[in-house]
Amino acid sequence: xxxxxxADDHYLVREGTRRLLEMSGEVTVxxxxxxxxxxxxxxxxxxxxxxxxxIRMPGGQWRQGFEGIDxxxxxxxxxxxxxxxxxSQFADALFAFELFKHGTEGYAYLLKxxxxxxxxxxxxxxxxxxxxxxxxxxxxxxxxARRDVRGQxxxxxxxxxxxxxxxxxxxxxxxxxxxxxxxxxxxEKNVNAxxxxxxxxxxxxxxRRVAAVLAYLGxxxx
Numbered sequence: 560x561x562x563x564x565x566a567d568d569h570y571l572v573r574e575g576t577r578r579l580l581e582m583s584g585e586v587t588v589x590x591x592x593x594x595x596x597x598x599x600x601x602x603x604x605x606x607x608x609x610x611x612x613x614i615r616m617p618g619g620q621w622r623q624g625f626e627g628i629d630x631x632x633x634x635x636x637x638x639x640x641x642x643x644x645x646x647s648q649f650a651d652a653l654f655a656f657e658l659f660k661h662g663t664e665g666y667a668y669l670l671k672x673x674x675x676x677x678x679x680x681x682x683x684x685x686x687x688x689x690x691x692x693x694x695x696x697x698x699x700x701x702x703x704a705r706r707d708v709r710g711q712x713x714x715x716x717x718x719x720x721x722x723x724x725x726x727x728x729x730x731x732x733x734x735x736x737x738x739x740x741x742x743x744x745x746x747e748k749n750v751n752a753x754x755x756x757x758x759x760x761x762x763x764x765x766x767r768r769v770a771a772v773l774a775y776l777g778x779x780x781x
Contacts, residue, residue: 561688564590564605566598566612566627567646576611576674583681593617595626602634607641609688610634611680613671614647614654628658635665642687644680646671652698659694667693699727715756722749 563586567573573591580586586609590601594617602610614627621629631643644667645658655668667683673695674680683693715723725735732746739746 560587561585561609561684562587562589562605562607563609563611563684564588564592564598564601564607566592566595566601566610566616566630568593568613568616572613572674579674579677580611580680580684583677585681586684595621595630598630599633602638602641609642609644609684611644611646611684614645614649625654625657628654631658631666632661635661639665641665642684642690643667644669644683644687644693646674650695650697655694655698659692663692664690665692668695668698669693670695670697694727696724696727699724715753719749719753719756722746723753726750726753 563580565573565576565580565588567576570593573593577588577591580588589605589607592598592601595612598610598612598616601607610631612627612630615624616626616630627645627647631645634641634643642665646669647654648671650670658666658668665687667687669680669683673683686693721739722735725738730738732743732750735741736743736746741749
């Protein structure tokens with residue numbers, strides 16, 4: 560059972576998330592709070608393994624609109640073993656980059672509609688609990704739809720884009736193979752091609768793969 564604290568200022572969302580997680584049999588919710596200050600206190604008192612927090616919550620000392628992200632950074636700094644899943648209604652990747660700006664390990668950025676998909680939410684919880692990371696594939700998909708591969712490098716094929724989305728979701732090669740109905744060797748070839756085309760070092764480490772995806776999909780130059 561993964562010890563978890565849930566933070567959301569909407570009571571029904573907070574309690575609904577608590578009940579959904581506890582019904583899974585994999586998570587025990589040791590605390591449910593309504594703002595960023597209460598979240599920090601709950602982490603200190605209750606010692607969770609994972610925090611699930613809304614991106615926006617009340618709290619005067621926090622940057623408006625980034626309360627959940629700022630709390631995530633403070634939690635990871637003070638309690639490096641605690642993973643944080645940030646739930647957001649914003650598919651704009653700038654919010655994801657803000658979460659991951661100090662590193663990817665132990666963080667997940669999911670759109671709030673993932674709460675209704677228990678398998679997706681549990682997958683993110685497991686990932687951050689073990690030091691991995693996840694970025695919502697919808698965020699990656701939106702970026703891929705409007706961005707060319709940097710420099711003179713060859714554009715990714717449709718299949719490579721599919722694999723890149725799954726990589727960003729934190730999945731291993733075996734999990735990508737199952738999701739896309741491919742052989743593991745085919746996935747490996749696509750992963751190698753992606754890293755070659757993007758000029759990125761190949762790595763089997765899950766959170767470093769997400770970091771590589773983020774490096775490529777970083778904000779457009781202003």
